[in-house]
Amino acid sequence: MNNDSLIKYILGIADNSLILGQRLGELTGHGPTLEVDIAMTNISLDLFGQVRSYFQYAAQLSEEDKTEDDFAFLRTEREYVNVLLVEQPNRDFAYTIARQFLFDHFHFLLLNELQNSKDETLVAIAKKSLKEASYHRRFSSDWIKRLGDGTEESNRKIQLAINDLWRFTEELFHKTKADIEAIKEGVGVDTDKLKEKYLANVAEVLEEATLQKPVLEFFQEGGKKGIHSEHMGYLLSDMQYMQRTYPGMKW
């Protein structure tokens, strides 16, 4: 497949890690316990590590003279293609964990499949990232159980967060033009094939956590087309602040 499409395919994966990493980065120093603080920062670190691998590869593929930081910091909001789920704010710990949980289960399955890509660099990144994603998934699932089967208050809060964020789960499986092309070339993962497993895995944890799996008629989408929620602009104005204010400088 041509480099441009491949870059787009890569951004479709990498932007999720970038924006979720950024959201988690907001929380460092504010966790409910020191141990959780450390664990969440760790997930953020893992995600940014993955982002760097993806963007370095994209920079290499690009015909323009680009760096990983150009991809991270110098796109307009409309050019970021992360799903809406990952940009949702840290309303409270329940939302943070629910967001993480709903993403991790997808992320794990995606990386697992990405190991079979025809693109060797993506295979290498997938293999390295899969271990991390597996740990993230365990961490967030464990917390879903703790909160779900903890106190009455925590059950209420985590159920509310799951209910609220559920509308963003469908988009995880949507395909852009670049996705479809990458799948045809044997490079990309056909997310359709992950959906059943995703829903089963998520349902299993929710059940163990004594939580209800939401039933929804309508889902939200937009992020993959670069149409984000109003939260995104504020996230970006902080994230891009230095690069925009001091263009072209090295740090």
Added chain:
Amino acid sequence: MNNDSLIKYILGIADNSLILGQRLGELTGHGPTLEVDIAMTNISLDLFGQVRSYFQYAAQLSEEDKTEDDFAFLRTEREYVNVLLVEQPNRDFAYTIARQFLFDHFHFLLLNELQNSKDETLVAIAKKSLKEASYHRRFSSDWIKRLGDGTEESNRKIQLAINDLWRFTEELFHKTKADIEAIKEGVGVDTDKLKEKYLANVAEVLEEATLQKPVLEFFQEGGKKGIHSEHMGYLLSDMQYMQRTYPGMKW
């Protein structure tokens, strides 16, 4: 006095209105009642109107080819010289009103004196702004009374906000080099002469509001030297977002 110093003197006044206007702008659409929402937006509008007059004058004085927007949007954080008080966040309505109240009483006295400046443009701006500031002062003082002499909860909240923000009041009267020069030239207001009146006026309202006037040993300063609180960076990253992201464009 030379233009550079005069510009600095002007920024020392204008930046307070700019940053406070920006803080109030965050609240539009989120007020406790529609009437209060409208009133607060009105104050924000007045402040930005004043800012435009000051910055247009500063642009005129500047030897570089500058516009009002350059002053508003294209300085680094260290170059804004507003007092710490006005950049404090909208924690809740009590903080917003307390901040407004503590600023308005100063602002009114300042503008009142500025009418006697030897600089005619400043006199004109002062005359126009004084009416607005007088209305702001009445609005915020009335709310101090309502909250202070309202319910037990509102009394507790507004007292807390007053106590917390009191430490920023001393800086209102501090003088920069440009201030001292402007005073010597008969252009600037000697804030020393406002202090007693300020404290008396504020005390009078607090008393009527059944609130305690805080007694403090230590005060905070920094804003007038461009050393701001950590809140300022986030305020600026939003405020400057468009100008930084799309440099040199007209809107």
Added chain:
Amino acid sequence: MSEQEVKNLEEMFEQKIARDEKIEPKDWMPEKYRKTHIRQISQHAHSEIVGMLPEGNWITRAPSLRRKVALLAKVQDEAGHGLYLYSACETLGISRDELYDQLHSGKAKYSSIFNYPTITWADMGAIGWLVDGAAIINQVPLCNTSFGPYARAMVRVCKEESFHQRQGYEIMLTLCRGTEEQKQMAQDSLNRWWWPSLMMFGPTDAESTHTEQSMKWKLKRKTNDELRQQFIDQTVPQAEILGLTIPDDDLKWNEETGQYDFGKINWDEFWQVVKGHGPCNKERLQTRVDAWENGEWVRDAAMAYSEKQAAKKVQKAS
């Protein structure tokens, strides 16, 4: 009252409207008239209040002081419209708190257009140009509606809306005369707001309910489809001046009808948003509810204070 008496009153009432006389709050009116007006006026008021949010989203990030001031003033005007409209509604014997309750509980609706996110500065232009443009077309006939307080409120609202619309168009014009990036931003915004703006006129006449009754009461003078057509015919030439392309491949001038033909509206999307599942329905409602709940202690304080003041006055007087 006997059935006959009611019937007589109703007849006189209908005649009054037919003569283009205004119904005033103190006048007798059928219960259905009252209810319909409460529903429509409050829905309109809620739209103004919720409509503050998508634009309020760009106040802190407006790209120039001039634009920031204009945007603040515009959002403030919307709050003002909300205020007149709530007042007009209150004359029908319902309190503002009840009206808020209906909004916050999801019982009352507001214009679906405000459930789309404002994601670029150009959206401030597109909203003024298209959304206020569509609103005016919907609202101008209401300046002559039968219920006096509503008609008078609408006169004022329409005047300001028309100013807002010009302002929005001017934002678009500036972008379109700017850099390539700015022009793209304008085009992208038009692409996102065009279809939702067409949906502002409501379902096609075939699907629309209440129309006949509303016509009689002058709550409506033209059908949804007529108004929609008027909007399109008015807007297409404006887009041409901007040099922007309307995102509708089927849009073309029809010599025969003297109107533009246009493509199929995605009514599934329309109903999804109306039912509460648009991109921002949850956020908008949550924001309103949060503002209301966070403001409770403030309203309580104001109430307590004014009661204390009143008591003091009484004490002095006695």
Added chain:
Amino acid sequence: MSEQEVKNLEEMFEQKIARDEKIEPKDWMPEKYRKTHIRQISQHAHSEIVGMLPEGNWITRAPSLRRKVALLAKVQDEAGHGLYLYSACETLGISRDELYDQLHSGKAKYSSIFNYPTITWADMGAIGWLVDGAAIINQVPLCNTSFGPYARAMVRVCKEESFHQRQGYEIMLTLCRGTEEQKQMAQDSLNRWWWPSLMMFGPTDAESTHTEQSMKWKLKRKTNDELRQQFIDQTVPQAEILGLTIPDDDLKWNEETGQYDFGKINWDEFWQVVKGHGPCNKERLQTRVDAWENGEWVRDAAMAYSEKQAAKKVQKAS
């Protein structure tokens, strides 16, 4: 225990320390030793935790991915240091909750340096270079302190701090080799952090309490002034390499003493900050308290869950 017995134990205890043997939690120790160590170790732990905040402030705004990752990792290390230190402290018979209570109520102190705001990216460099630099000088001797758990924690802490310090210096170096604007940013940051860094060594020896006892227990090996001098002598040449000017007109090399002479420290500022009136004392404490209070329901849930799980296990076993 008789007075004589206590005296014997104390003597043995002092001899053990003198022989450079470690005191372990299970060993007998004088009450004052225990209390002094709780105070110092917890103060040190609190400093790590509060110290996460000024740097955490720049995580979302770090200027490159590489720097963002490094900063996240650094702040995470500080959380890790907090964890070892709280654990070391807990071996002295105090719970972590009690320690937090002391922090949140303002009873326990933490290093005053963290009450200054981080207002530019260069502050991430200056903190690494100067603050971690000063911390290392304060802490290296503690790797050989008498209380085993503290000494072992410090070995790990110092190793990481020294990595952080190099990293901070490297940030400064990059800025100083960058554009004029970046160099100015570095200079400005040095101007703001220099004097507070000197204050990190505490009051002058003349004003310092506890020193003698602390020396005996190897909680201190050099006096505040000696350590401060060591820091200055080490840092001035580093500033020269950067091409930055130390903001002290009185700073100059003294051939005779083989050390730098330096200007007067503003002890009023020092005491103001220590007493809780520094630029960010209120914000730092509020942030910690907010995190703790907002996390309460989470900790409660985790507790309830683990109790349920334990109960289930017991049920299965029986």
